[in-house]
Amino acid sequence: MIPKETPPQQQQEEGSDQAEMERRSQAPGSPRRPPPSEEIEEETPPRRTKLLSDIYETCNFIMLEPENFETAVKHKVWVQAMEEEIKMIEKNNTWELTDRPKDKEVIGVKWIYKTKLNADGSIQHKARLVAKDILKLPEIHVEQPQGFIAKGLKKVLRLKKALYGLKQAPRAWYSRIDKYFIDRGFRRSLSEPTLYIRAQGNDTLIVSLYVDDLIYTGNNEKMIQDFKEDMMKTFEMSDLGLMHFFLGIEINQEKEGIFICQRKYTETLLKKFKMESCKTVTTPLVTGEKYQKEDGSQKVDGSMYRSLIGSLLYLTATRPDIMFATSLLSRFMQSPSQVHYAVAKEF
Known part of the structure; x- marks a missing residue:
């Protein structure tokens, strides 16, 4: 893509x-930043805007991605997606049909279903065939995929090129x-x-x-x-x-x-750390406040604290104003306290 x-x-x-x-x-309804020369009238009522990502989530809610082949095969759009995937694999000469080897392991395959958003806002259904085991062998045989068994279970597919899920596929x-x-x-x-x-x-x-x-x-x-x-x-x-x-x-x-x-990313963080109803602050840190490794408060879960700080560090890509505060609190990731965790959640 x-x-x-x-x-x-x-x-x-x-x-x-x-x-x-x-x-x-x-994107329909996406926020637009007006140039300095434009005057915004006070009578203009506020409008709620939606990004394509919001519309995408709504569509995903209506049409869920199937978890297995048995569910997907009941819907025409997913059957077509699987047919397109098989067609593409065969066009790339990825495998060939052969007899089941007696002295070699045959790897299973599975379908993974995803929906993607096109530029015009329409939903694209993608089916991807992946190998179940991550192996790196000189010669690999896989089972025929569900729904596309050509000549019975006695036949398998010998890979001539890497298939998704195999260790050598990314390289x-x-x-x-x-x-x-x-x-x-x-x-x-x-x-x-x-x-x-x-x-x-x-x-x-x-x-x-x-x-x-x-x-x-x-x-x-x-x-x-x-x-x-x-x-x-x-x-x-x-x-x-x-x-x-x-x-x-x-x-x-x-x-x-x-x-x-990173509006959507920020909203996800608020949900992850249960801060949907939090209040806003004008500055990330209290002016003049000093923070120490041992501040007398109880220690907290280090993994959760590190996850929060790491998420905030990625947020600094578009919010450099929280860089200093995030860098300061990152000093305590080895042994964070309740004070450190509470301050990090105040951003």
Whole structure:
């Protein structure tokens, strides 16, 4: 999947056509930050907005992801998703049907069902076939998947390429995608092995790889379009349009720039640590207060405290104002007290 991110400089330089494209790509009802020149009328009533991620959760609630094959096979959308997965596996020449070996173990396979959100807000049903055991053997045989048994149980499938769930699968995928980029003139970043850059004169294309998701940006629209078409042709990936959500960060792309926040991530933290009804504070720490390793209060669960501090550290990506307080409290992760835990929950 290759969500596209438009750089701020390019957004500002492009004319009304680009602005219109961004408006069409914006999530329905997503928050928009007005430019300084706009005046907000006091009579305007407040409106509640929804991001695509909110709509996605609602759809997931209505149509739950099946936990097993027996449930999925009752629904046409999941049957079609499984057929597409088998078609893709066979197109990639991943396996071949063979006799069951007598001296080798045959690994079972299972279906995993997920729903994903398309750029237009529609739901995409994905079925993925994975190996049940994480093994690394020179030759691997797997059982035929449920619903697609070709010639009876006496036949099995000998893998010619890595299948999801196997220990060698991540390395096999990275080797393939890395070769793809290098063959097409990309340069791998020395500091970040999953970041690829291709420069042609004054034009630059940057691609960031996260497992099987790609984020790309550049200053030449034709260069971007050619790359997208080649990727979709080679790997049959789907284009998710302008990026609006990635790794817990919400992205709102406007003509005035790119704005990021972690609203959904923050709400999840509040639920996790049972703070839905907490009150807000103006500063993360009490001014002039000093904190010590041994403050006389009772010790608390260290794993829960470390989980909270780690979550807050990730939140500093969009909230640098809590960086000092979080860094200060991270000193006590080895032996936290009730005071430390209470202060951390006041952010």
